[in-house]
């Protein structure tokens with residue numbers, strides 16, 4: 165190309181001027197590009213990790229930031245879908261302990277509306293999700309905090325072999341209890357055994373508020389042929405997990421495992437003893453014989469040969485001594501009433517069950533815990549021994565029970581304050 169043959173239109177630069185200009189332009193563009201690359205690297209590498217991720221533009225980054233990067237992630241559309249429903253997020257990524265931000269807040273709103281009773285006393289259910297709500301081991305919903313980790317005692321840990329064996333039997337015998345419900349890590353083998361060698365299992369569920377406002381012992385299947393009591397206990401455990409609880413709970417789903425897990429289930433334990441007539445209460449030796457004569461020596465109500473003779477009851481007495489519950493709730497069926505032993509004013513109703521005090525029997529839990537130890541005992545007699553209450557009823561019972569517990573513990577705290585004022 166001849167020198168000067170190229171002249172940019174409208175400019176009077178010579179050939180060498182043009183080359184210098186082009187070189188300078190290229191150099192400055194390169195500099196701009198380098199700065200752009202550095203700035204991009206800075207912001208995407210930790211300067212502000214929220215910006216691209218929160219908009220769902222970079223699902224791969226979300227996957228890398230979740231606690232389990234080995235899990236294959238769904239495509240971007242699926243990720244956004246799941247973010248709108250954090251329950252699905254938890255379900256698809258069970259190891260994720262903490263979910264924050266908008267997704268958590270939305271799920272809390274959904275959860276609260278699912279469990280909050282409306283003015284008619286019937287719990288509202290948004291769409292059809294509540295029946296399928298998965299039990300979420302290791303995660304709970306708490307107010308405005310979104311999903312936060314549950315205390316370690318409630319976190320998922322591999323159940324021991326004995327707990328797994330107990331769960332397998334329980335799921336086979338009680339339709340309403342699923343393997344997921346049972347294998348949560350909340351249940352522990354106490355090391356004690358029933359007559360037939362089954363483990364005495366306790367679910368230790370810590371309060372989600374600090375400090376715990378009291379200790380509550382919940383017992384089901386004292387009589388093995390009342391499986392609706394077991395289903396109700398599991399439903400309440402789920403409500404503890406989803407709504408949180410102010411109390412520390414020990415839950416004994418099968419006080420009488422041999423009766424509950426036998427085919428067919430039996431009221432009495434493997435020694436043929438009615439556990440709710442066998443606790444070592446005052447005057448048991450004579451009173452239990454009188455009682456048994458009155459009921460015509462009915463085998464289903466045999467109090468046993470001696471007070472507290474049964475291993476399940478010896479363990480229960482031990483458990484009450486160690487856990488020191490402030491309140492005991494015992495689930496039975498099928499009389500459809502609410503019974504109560506204690507000094508504090510009783511709950512008037514639990515769901516549709518109305519207060520109807522039945523009195524105490526020799527060797528019964530109300531006698532043993534309330535009369536002898538001053539621990540209030542709420543005995544819930546469900547309407548049907550097999551069919552558990554409907555979900556809305558279970559939730560209403562739970563709400564009524566917690567209202568009473570709140571009232572009871574408020575009263576206990578106030579009494580302590582009054583006592584200390586009197587002392588001063």
Ligand SMILES: [Zn+2]
Pocket residue numbers: 386387390495496497
């Ligand atoms: Zn019963």
